[in-house]
Amino acid sequence: QKEVEQNSGPLSVPEGAIASLNCTYSDRGSQSFFWYRQYSGKSPELIMSIYSNGDKEDGRFTAQLNKASQYVSLLIRDSQPSDSATYLCAVKVDSNYQLIWGAGTKLIIKP
């Protein structure tokens, strides 16, 4: 069974520090990886997508992908209280293009 694993948290990070969120996946054939942010009571919002090994930066966010080790991470620099949310990792299975979702990591940024 294809799985995506995330630490449920909560992960508590001081304001201004770097928050590091990790995700591992089981299907070696996966090619597309996504990070979504979900505020309490809201729907998931796409933050980053990454398709090849290495880093991809977008503002304060950096996604890192290592296919050999089957993990993808999200770094948030200069963390702000508004970054407090649950971060969902989703992996696209190429055999049927279905997204497999992790349960999410709850991030708390302390002022």
Place this chain on the structure above:
Amino acid sequence: EAGVAQSPRYKIIEKRQSVAFWCNPISGHATLYWYQQILGQGPKLLIQFQNNGVVDDSQLPKDRFSAERLKGVDSTLKIQPAKLEDSAVYLCASSPRYDNEQFFGPGTRLTVL
């Protein structure tokens, strides 16, 4: 560009009653998804449409859930009869194609009493 629209936003029903949710995807998006999200879990795919055809409904409880996407645009998801364990947020998402990023609507929070 308008986002994914869903209605209603909230619904409270008694068990064994029926309920229907509506979704209007982003204009031009061919792929539409219905997800169920229980508190503390990631979204669970119920059904995926490509235009007006079903691509994947393997996790849809077909004895009580049904969905349709007539004319390849709007979609409705129905539950009949509802059970207590159906209490969840029902999310609709769309993407330009089946292999693109998905964009979510605001969701419908269903409470079954």
